[in-house]
Amino acid sequence: MKLVNFHTHLPLSNNQTGLINHPVQLDFLPKPGQYYSAGLHPWDIPDEGSNELLKQLARLANHSQVLAIGECGLDRSIETPIDLQQAIFAQQIELAEKLHKPLIIHAVRTYSDLLQLKKSSRSTVPWILHGYSGNAETTRQLIKQGFFFSFGAALLKSQTKLNQSLLLVPSDRLFFETDESTVNIESIYIFAASLFGKTVNELQSTVFENFQRIIKR
Numbered sequence: 001m002k003l004v005n006f007h008t009h010l011p012l013s014n015n016q017t018g019l020i021n022h023p024v025q026l027d028f029l030p031k032p033g034q035y036y037s038a039g040l041h042p043w044d045i046p047d048e049g050s051n052e053l054l055k056q057l058a059r060l061a062n063h064s065q066v067l068a069i070g071e072c073g074l075d076r077s078i079e080t081p082i083d084l085q086q087a088i089f090a091q092q093i094e095l096a097e098k099l100h101k102p103l104i105i106h107a108v109r110t111y112s113d114l115l116q117l118k119k120s121s122r123s124t125v126p127w128i129l130h131g132y133s134g135n136a137e138t139t140r141q142l143i144k145q146g147f148f149f150s151f152g153a154a155l156l157k158s159q160t161k162l163n164q165s166l167l168l169v170p171s172d173r174l175f176f177e178t179d180e181s182t183v184n185i186e187s188i189y190i191f192a193a194s195l196f197g198k199t200v201n202e203l204q205s206t207v208f209e210n211f212q213r214i215i216k217r
């Protein structure tokens with residue numbers, strides 16, 4: 001059984017599986033045996049318009065090694081107008097839906113936007129909040145709306161708030177990731193397993209099953 005590193009910007013080692021993030025504006029040079037997610041990140045929305053990039057994404061998303069759409073999403077900490085971000089995100093939701101591929105979501109101060117969006121959306125693919133950092137109340141609401149959660153290195157900073165959120169997440173909606181950090185994914189599993197009072201092996205196999213179930217090869 002491989003160790004799942006759900007979302008990373010770095011190559012995965014042989015004992016790991018997961019999705020390597022591919023920003024659509026870069027050349028796609030897939031390595032054999034590796035899997036990717038491809039998307040247009042809200043930070044990368046160009047001033048001159050996103051039509052070309054979205055077309056490129058629609059082509060790339062069919063690639064057999066691209067197994068999810070993202071990271072894409074909404075970020076209220078940047079200057080790009082939120083309605084523009086929403087329009088571009090909506091197109092990526094549609095693409096994910098059309099191809100039956102899950103969505104990997106970047107969210108900064110936009111969990112309530114996402115709750116509304118998912119409530120009113122007819123999307124049926126899994127929506128995974130990567131680098132999750134919401135509080136317990138937000139987590140409860142997101143769980144009710146069917147979201148999946150991927151926790152990263154922030155967990156290791158021993159934020160009580162985030163630890164509480166982690167413990168609320170149903171085991172079949174859970175992932176771990178390193179994202180851009182060089183932290184070992186192993187250390188995140190060890191920390192989380194101790195919080196759950198599970199063995200590291202149990203937690204690893206739970207997450208592996210989740211990965212197999214929602215990420216279709």
Ligand SMILES: [Zn+2]
Pocket residue numbers: 007008009021071179180
């Ligand atoms: Zn990322």
